[in-house]
Amino acid sequence: MNLAALRAKLSYQTLLLGSVVLLTSGALALASRTTGDDIQAAAARDLKQSLSQVLPGQYDNDLLHDTIQLASPDGDVTVYRARRAGRVEAVVFQTAGHGYGGAIVCVMGVTRDGTLLGVRILSHKETPGLGDKIEPAKSRWIYAFDGKSLGDPPPDKWAVKKDGGVFDQFSGATITPRGVVRAVKRGLEFFARDKARMLGEMKEGST
Incomplete structure (x- = not known):
């Protein structure tokens, strides 16, 4: 093969390789954009389901x-506001506690008068068969928060029965429900402290 033919062959291979790289990059970019939209849509659906x-x-x-967005002891918290005729009637936000296996992340709905509409667990690492009874699919324990508030039960009764409170503990797994009860109580205290901001009733000039 002479030098001219070799150069032509090398130029063709370089051009072919460059074309393949461009096509691959374009396909990856298109796939990323398409799947990114799908991921965002799925995340929005999951969030709506959790809120509901x-x-x-x-x-x-x-x-x-x-x-x-409001500051809490756990960091910045996103508060979702539910309205009727423009008036905020309830809010939803996350709170977190510490269980046997680590962090337990909860989402809770609260009416404008501070009554719990419901609590659900978003994530946890508790022991299957013991601590996972905080999940509604495993037991009805989590429904015990429905209708509760800081005054019902009184603040000193916001604990598991083993600690003098009103909430059941699990056999062989007291740490898990204790962590959830404390997290929910802290969430209610957070609402009570920042109620005016959550409901959009903060007066101008107030801090």
């Missing part, structure tokens, strides 16, 4: 686009 579990009833607004 602790926020029964019908509301006028889109909760996913009616939010406020």
